[in-house]
Amino acid sequence: MAKYTVQQKLDAIMLYKQGISSTRIANQTKINKHFILRWVEIFDTAGISGLTSYGNSLQHFDASFKLEVINWLVRTHSSYPQTARHFNLASPSVIWHWKQRYDIFGVAGLSDQRKRKEHQITEEQLTPEQEIKQLRERLEYAEAEVTYLKKLDDVMKQKRMKTRRKQ
The missing domain is CATH 1.10.10 (Arc Repressor Mutant, subunit A)
Structure with a gap:
């Protein structure tokens, strides 16, 4: 809102x-x-x-539009607010960021830099070999966890026994 x-x-x-x-x-x-x-x-x-x-x-602007905005800004010696008004952009600061990236990285700096989540493989998309490998890894982890918890339980029992003997 x-x-x-x-x-x-x-x-x-x-x-x-x-x-x-x-x-x-x-x-x-x-x-x-x-x-x-x-x-x-x-x-x-x-x-x-x-x-x-x-x-x-949120609006998405491609590199060619950003370059057009920067070229107009430089060519006309306009301010950032004037340029934002001319291109009907919500904020002059976005133009400043584009210009900074352009000055440092050139045209390549104007491409979309946002990170997008790569499409993750779901269980339905796994091949049978991949699924078996994944299940074996989960089994190994579960077995290691059980072994760890058993050892922890033994250590705790020994501690309790020692404290009872002292009393």
């Missing part, structure tokens, strides 16, 4: 549009003034729909 409702955002935007400073609105509504200014920017470029979709889902 969003921290602020669309109505709260619209109320703050309308107060700002009426000439009230973002600091004063922030004090009245207990909303960070930077949020208010960002909402005004989003509202001016995308309208109400920008306020409802902003930040609600």
